[in-house]
Amino acid sequence: MTKPSTHTEYAPRNAKVNGAYYTPDAVARSLVSWAVRDETETMLDPSCGDGRFLMGHVKSVGVEQDPASAAVAKARAPGALIHEGDFFQWAVHTEARYDCAAGNPPFIRYQIFKGEVRKRALELCNQLGANFSGLASSWAPFLVAAGSLLKSGGRMAFVVPAEIGHAPYAAPLLEWLTGRFARVQIVAVREKLFPTLSEDCWLLYAEGQGGQTDHIEMTVLDRFKACNAPPRPDLRISMADWRGIWNRRLRPFLMAGRHRELYRASIEAEGTRRLSETASVGIGYVSGANSFFHLRRSDVAAWGIPRALLQPAIRNGRALPASVLTKADVTRLEQEDAPIFLLRLTRGMKLPAGVRRYLDSAAAQEAKTAYKCRMRDPWYAVPDVKTPDYFLTYMSGRQIGLVRNEAKATCPNTLHCVSFRDASGATDLHAARRTPFFQLSCEIEGHPLGGGMLKLEPREAGRIALPSAGTLSRLDAELAGEAVTELQRWRHYTADQRRLRA
Secondary structure (H helix, E strand, O other), X not given: OOOOOOOOOOOOOOHHHHOOOOOOHHHHHHHHHHHOOOOOOOEEEOOOOOOOOHHHOOOEEEEEOOHHHHHHHHHHOOXXXXXXXXXHHHHHHOOOOEEEEEEOOOOOOOOOOOHHHHHHHHHHHHHHOOOOOOOOOOHHHHHHHHHHOEEEEEEEEEEEEHHHHOOOOHHHHHHXXXXXXXXXXXXXXXXXXXXXXXXXXXXXXXXXXXXXXXXXXXXXEOOOOOOOOOOOOOEEEEHHHHHOOOOOOOHHHHOOHHHHHHHHXXXXXXXXXXXXXXXXXXXXXOOOOHHHHEEOHHHHHHHOOOHHHEEEEOOOHXXXXXXXXXXXXXHHHHHOOOOOEEEOOOOXXXXXXXXXXXXXXXXXXXXXXXXXXXXXXXXXXXOOOOOOOEEEEOEEOOOOOEEEEOOOOEOEOOEEEEEEOOHHHHHHHHHHOOOHHHHHHHHHHOEEXXXXXXXXXXXXXXXXXXXXXXHHHHOOHHHHHHHHHHHHHOOOOOHHHHXXXX
């Protein structure tokens, strides 16, 4: 029903802040053509932007907070009714109910999605039975609120961030959808729907409002093709499986079934442990002013700072060797005059003359105004400095770094500190870390970022699986490697990024 647009592309002011990156016409047409079954039906777009979903159906209602965007939408879809303002405030008060909904909700991260709008959104969702955490981005509450405004039997079709496949706040959304719709389908699209953005996007279809289902249907596509109905599902994912072995994530279903079975069998094998069962895993210290607290050998000599008050510190994964950080590595970095030394001072200690001079310097006067420094007493005592057994990279490209710390160095919060509670855990990690299975576990338990990086939050790093030596010896390494390659295809990590990180 949607006609090709003859309008020029409109980019609103503060597009990034508003989450307003408009949908390609072919995608909008496909979603609207499935959602609308009859010309007499009413369609809702909760964040209508420039109106490209509304122009596909005459009996449409849109809500848009940006006045300039709303003006373009009114010109594009003159037959539609468009409300200007906050969707959540409007949703609370409207008595209208709709046959279907379609659109592209704004993707605004929690750091910007805040204040009264956020408060209204989360309160409304809580009343509707979807309990989002404080870290939820805007699009998930938009879908819950829009779904609640549908008539019995209603349908909705939306563009959604690929975060629906792994973000913790996506889990309450999927629980809510399967508890209120008879059918829920996710279409994962590997090739970017928005080529100029780092964000990957998928599609969500739900129908039969008022029903419920015990599974999610999923289709995995290399690229989007315009269609009047969602593509045939490849998978029926039971909610029990999704909640259990896959930790309420859909991303593992991007792999072939044989890859998932290999991982499942390894996880369930006798002797397999999660990293958090045998080690503490957490980020390193937060200095508040890295350039001040990390000193070069030339700085140490110039200020006359005693070596006893310095500890070797690895500031990022690029400074790590492939396997083991030795004292020789630290010596090499020192000779290169890299900022390798953390200034370690404690409250109440007697400060040598050289340190006092450094703390009175212009650099110190600037550093002490930084937020973290202002919150400390004294400001120059960096807390939570650890000397871990291993360093684990927080964000990685193709290879997740895990390096044994023989040099007794420390690290800031750009790396994870892994410290074992028992020797057997260290033995299991040492056996697993150079196998394809270790990389696979990191891919499954971590999550992709825009730009192709893989991020491991502390809780995700804690879920890395450590099979026993016997299980590892029986694993099909080639199959595990295939699984890693398949998941990495979905991360769009480029040759340019590899060169930048080299």
